[in-house]
Amino acid sequence: MPTPTILVDADACPVKDEIYRVAWRHEVAVKVVSNSRLRVPEHLLIERVVVSDGFDAADDWIAEAADGHSVVITADILLADRALKAGAVVLGPTGKPFTMASIGPAIATRAIMADLRAGGDQIGGPPPFTKADRSQFLQALDSALVRLKRGSGG
DSSP states (O other): OOOOEEEEEOTTOTTHHHHHHHHHHHTOEEEEEESSOOOOOOOTTEEEEEOOSSTTHHHHHHHHHOOTTEEEEOSOHHHHHHHHHTTOEEEOTTSOEEOHHHHHHHHHHHHHHHHHHHTTOOOOOOOOOOHHHHHHHHHHHHHHHHHHHHTOOO
8 A cells, every 4th residue: 555645735834844743753755845945854754846936836746746645735725626636635734624525615715705805805814823723733634644544545
C-alpha cells in the first residue's frame, strides 16, 4: 500500500509547523508548494516545491499531484474541489474537512461573496485564527493520516 503524502498550499498556510510535526510522527512525506521560496526544515521527509508565479501555478501543481493517497492542506475552495475530485483527503487550516457533500455549497457561497465584494459591499474576512483552530487541525490531520495508512481514505 502506498504511503500517504501531504501536499501543502503553503503561501498563506498558518499551520506549516504543525504539519511538519505530524508528518515526522507518522513518517509521511510533505511537499510544501509555493510561488516563492519559503523556509522549510532540512529533513528527508520535507520537500520544497517552488512553482512559477503564474496565476494558480501552485494550485495546478497540487491538483495534478493529488490522488487517493494524499492529504491536501488548503484554504482555497476551488483547489479543494479539484483535489477532492482527484480522490485526496482535503483539510482546511482550521482542521475542517472539505468533502464532496460540503464543497458545492462552499463554492456557491464563495461566488456570492465575490459578487457582493464586486458590488462594493464591505464584507469581513474570516475570523482570526485561534489556538483551538490549531488544535483541531492537529487532530484532523492525525486522524486523516491514520485512516489513509489503514487504507480507508477519507
